[in-house]
Amino acid sequence: MFLVLATAGILIAAADINPFYTDPYKLEYPDYFGNRISIPADNPTTKQGVYLGRMLFYETKLSSSKTISCASCHQQKLAFADSKAFSSGINDMPTKRNSMSLSNLLWVRNFFWDGRAKGLEQQATFPLNDPHEMGNYLEQAVKDLQRTKEYPPLFKAAFGTTEITVDRLTKAIAQFERTLISANAPYDKYLRGEYKPTPEELNGMELFMNSPVPSKNSRGANCAQCHGTPKMYMELFHNNGLDSIPKDIGREEITGMENDRGRFRVATLRNIELTAPYMHDGRFKTLEEVLDHYNEHILSSRTLSLSLQDRSNVEKGKTLGLTAQEKSNIISFLKMLTDTDFVNDPRFANPHLKKVK
Amino acid sequence: MKKNIFALTLLLSMFFTTFSTTLWAQKATKEAAVKVEGEVLKTLSLTLSDLAKLPHVEAIMKDRDGQLQHYSGVPVFEILKQAGVTLGKELKGENLTKYMLVRSSDGYEVVFSLAELDPVFTNRVIILADQKDGKPLADRVGPFRLVVPDENRPARSVLEVSNLIIRFAKE
Numbered sequence: 253m254f255l256v257l258a259t260a261g262i263l264i265a266a267a268d269i270n271p272f273y274t275d276p277y278k279l280e281y282p283d284y285f286g287n288r289i290s291i292p293a294d295n296p297t298t299k300q301g302v303y304l305g306r307m308l309f310y311e312t313k314l315s316s317s318k319t320i321s322c323a324s325c326h327q328q329k330l331a332f333a334d335s336k337a338f339s340s341g342i343n344d345m346p347t348k349r350n351s352m353s354l355s356n357l358l359w360v361r362n363f364f365w366d367g368r369a370k371g372l373e374q375q376a377t378f379p380l381n382d383p384h385e386m387g388n389y390l391e392q393a394v395k396d397l398q399r400t401k402e403y404p405p406l407f408k409a410a411f412g413t414t415e416i417t418v419d420r421l422t423k424a425i426a427q428f429e430r431t432l433i434s435a436n437a438p439y440d441k442y443l444r445g446e447y448k449p450t451p452e453e454l455n456g457m458e459l460f461m462n463s464p465v466p467s468k469n470s471r472g473a474n475c476a477q478c479h480g481t482p483k484m485y486m487e488l489f490h491n492n493g494l495d496s497i498p499k500d501i502g503r504e505e506i507t508g509m510e511n512d513r514g515r516f517r518v519a520t521l522r523n524i525e526l527t528a529p530y531m532h533d534g535r536f537k538t539l540e541e542v543l544d545h546y547n548e549h550i551l552s553s554r555t556l557s558l559s560l561q562d563r564s565n566v567e568k569g570k571t572l573g574l575t576a577q578e579k580s581n582i583i584s585f586l587k588m589l590t591d592t593d594f595v596n597d598p599r600f601a602n603p604h605l606k607k608v609k
Numbered sequence: 610m611k612k613n614i615f616a617l618t619l620l621l622s623m624f625f626t627t628f629s630t631t632l633w634a635q636k637a638t639k640e641a642a643v644k645v646e647g648e649v650l651k652t653l654s655l656t657l658s659d660l661a662k663l664p665h666v667e668a669i670m671k672d673r674d675g676q677l678q679h680y681s682g683v684p685v686f687e688i689l690k691q692a693g694v695t696l697g698k699e700l701k702g703e704n705l706t707k708y709m710l711v712r713s714s715d716g717y718e719v720v721f722s723l724a725e726l727d728p729v730f731t732n733r734v735i736i737l738a739d740q741k742d743g744k745p746l747a748d749r750v751g752p753f754r755l756v757v758p759d760e761n762r763p764a765r766s767v768l769e770v771s772n773l774i775i776r777f778a779k780e
Contacts, residue, residue, distance in 0.1 A: 362716070488716045508639045511714060511748065511769060554748045557715075558768070 272412040274298035279358060281433050284443060284482045289358045290371060295423045297430055300409040303603070305428025307406060308421060310602045313396055314380060316387025317342040322379070322425065325351040328600050331523030331591075332432065337534025341385040348384075349500070350534040353527045355434035355520060355594065356483055365516045365532045366503045367489055372426035377418070394418055432600060434522050437591040443482060449588065456585030459578055464565040473546070473574055473582055475521075477559040484521040484589060490557035491515050493550035494531060502532065513555045525590045539586060543579040547572045641714075641752045643688075643737065647775040648707060650693025657752055660739050663687060668736045668756040670766055680756040682738030685709070685726050685773070694775050696727045703777070711755055711765075712772040719765045723775070733759055737770060 277297040279289075291297060308314065309322045325339040325347070326332040332354035338346040349365050357363075357372060369375040379385040380393070397403040397416050404414035411420050441447035449457065461480070462472030478486055489503045491514040498514035506512075516532045530536040536545065548571050550560050565573040574582075594600075643660075645653040663683045672678050690696055695704040700723055707723045724730040738756045739746065746752055753770040760766070 367716070486716075487718075490715060507714070509641065509714060511641070515715065556749075558749055 272408065274300045274410065277302050277427070277431065279430060279433065281356075281358070282435050282440065282443070282482070285356070285359065285435065290361055291358070291430065292371060292373065295373060295426060297427050298410065300406075301411075301424050301427040302431055303428075304406045304410045305424035305426065306600070306603050307403075308425050309428050310604055311397075313400075314386055314389065314393045315342055316389035316392075320386050322376075323602065325379075325385075326354050328597075328602075329526075329595050331355060331434070331526045331595055333527040335528065337529050339385075341379075341382070342387040345384040347382075349532045350529065352517075352519065353523060354429060354432050355522050355591075357432060358430045359483060361487055362489075362517070365519075366506050367517060368506045372429050373422045376422040376425045376429075380422075390418055390421075394421060397421075432594075434591040434594040436593045437522065437589050439585075439588040440482075440591075442588065450584065452581045452584040453588055455578070456581035456583065457588075459574070459582050460585050464563055464572070466565055466567045466569070471565050471574075471578070473572060473578070474559065474563050475546075475582070478518045478557075479521050485518050488518045489515040490518060490559065491553065491555040492531075492546075493552070493556050493560050494533075494535070494545070496551045496553045498553075500533060511555055514553060515555060521586060522589050523591055523594065525587045526595065539583045540579070543574075543582060547574045547579060641771075643753050643770055643773060645688060645692040645773045645775075647710075648694065648777060649689075649775055651691070653688070653692045655688070657739060657745075660737070660753070663691075665740075666734060666736060668734060668738065668758050670756050670758050670760070670763060673763060679742060680736065680738035680754075681740040681743070682736035682753075682756065685735050685737055685755070686728060688737060688773070689723075689726065689775070692775075694723070696723065697729055700724065700727050700729060706778045707775055708778055710772070710774040710776060711767045711770060712774065713767050714769045714771040717767060719767055721765070733757075737773075 275298060277299045279297060295301075309326075312318050312321045312324075314321060320342055325334045327334055330353075334351045337350060338348070339351045341347055352365065361370070363369040363372065363375040364378070369378060377390065380390040381388050394416050403416060407416050407420060407424075408414045410424055438447050438449075442449055459471060459473040460475040462470060463474045463477065464470065464472040478488055478490060480486065489512065491498075491502075495514060501513050503512040503515040504510065524530075524539065528537060528539075530539070530542050536542045546560070550556070550571070552561075562570075564571060640656050642654045642656045645655070660683055664687070665681050666684060668680050668682065669677055670680070686696060689709070695707065705722075705724060708720045709723060709726065710718055710720050712718050721735070725733075726735055728734070735758070736756050738754050739752060741747075741750075746754055750768050755765065755767045755770055757763075757766045
């Protein structure tokens with residue numbers, strides 16, 4: 253009898269703590285992306301959490317100046333990047349590095365150009381707390397949102413109570429970011445057998461995927477060595493030969509290891525046509541400049557990626573040795589990665605705009 | 610009284626040992642090391658000088674161009690044994706579903722099943738190499754690399770090894 257009462261007591265207590273219901277959000281993606289995804293056990297993706305996260309992603313109240321939201325530097329029409337070499341934070345302060353495109357983050361394990369954040373929840377705190385980006389306003393923003401009419405009910409729907417905390421806020425943003433899946437570019441349609449590439453695109457794709465083997469007269473650009481797999485990136489940090497002595501030491505700043513000097517994340521090439529300028533410092537304005545770099549201008553240093561050394565289409569050649577036509581064909585292939593559905597998807601658009609209408 | 614003095618001396622020496630180890634460990638954080646972690650009884654962090662103290666063997670592998678390369682290092686099996694990984698007599702039952710994830714400092718990762726590393730199962734000796742032709746390994750290759758003999762591709766002979774992580778395969 254006592255046991256029954258005790259159990260009932262526990263059940264009532266549990267129901268008291270947890271009287272809310274959330275709908276699971278179904279993350280849909282192609283099988284060829286694989287299932288090595290990261291969703292923390294304490295932050296399952298729910299429809300209520302994703303909606304709240306989307307509201308917060310576009311919320312300028314999270315910055316000290318009330319002018320900057322995540323979406324200021326991560327604009328949907330630009331595949332959630334911006335068009336500047338260095339983004340502007342509050343008071344037009346430039347950030348240290350180029351804004352990264354946000355897509356297919358569900359598979360990423362180490363965030364930022366230097367991989368300093370282990371998950372999306374942790375990632376979100378950095379720009380919010382950065383004095384130059386959003387003005388280190390997070391603690392105060394939480395209090396501000398608590399006083400609004402709209403946010404407490406949204407937090408209740410997502411997390412069970414109206415209490416707004418830094419932890420819940422970053423969890424909701426992370427949930428929204430996990431839904432940003434780009435998988436309907438012409439390249440995806442090609443992989444599904446629904447799109448026939450042009451001869452230029454096909455040649456570009458072959459060059460992209462293949463390593464050069466001049467002895468077998470097999471031409472390649474070796475891009476897939478780091479940007480391979482249909483996700484178009486690998487979880488790697490490489491020095492891609494931009495500088496002999498890098499001004500920005502990249503991952504070394506995080507690890508303290510000399511062999512990480514000038515190493516940066518291998519960025520995804522999905523929607524790359526939309527995310528100019530390129531590299532961690534936005535030094536290249538066009539894809540043509542990027543191809544010229546990899547083909548002709550790799551600079552040597554102690555930490556230069558081995559994948560960028562002694563790879564040539566010419567016997568004993570020191571540079572990649574692609575022709576102008578080949579470079580142009582690779583760019584044609586890269587444009588096959590532009591997913592117009594992704595950049596126009598209403599599920600990812602600014603939810604605050606509805607109210608204006 | 611004598612007992613007390615003895616206890617005090619012991620306490621003091623323990624304090625100084627811990628203190629000096631901590632100091633040394635702090636200095637060593639910038640030094641390259643291979644961490645052995647996960648399903649281990651004892652987490653290890655091996656620097657070049659730690660590895661140098663362990664018995665070395667030779668291993669040969671083909672490079673990308675098919676040329677034979679001679680390396681010297683410590684069998685991975687011996688390192689894992691030091692960390693208390695279930696090998697030898699213990700490598701049976703569910704332990705046969707364990708794997709070793711090898712991570713490079715650039716983020717590159719590959720796996721081996723534990724049985725691939727255990728002399729009870731195989732004669733192939735995979736080593737964590739710290740020398741090639743009697744010299745330390747070159748930049749971007751070392752200071753530690755895996756050498757996996759008799760494989761047609763060198764893709765699992767990981768460069769710049771930073772972590773050996775033992776895990777259970779969870780379906």
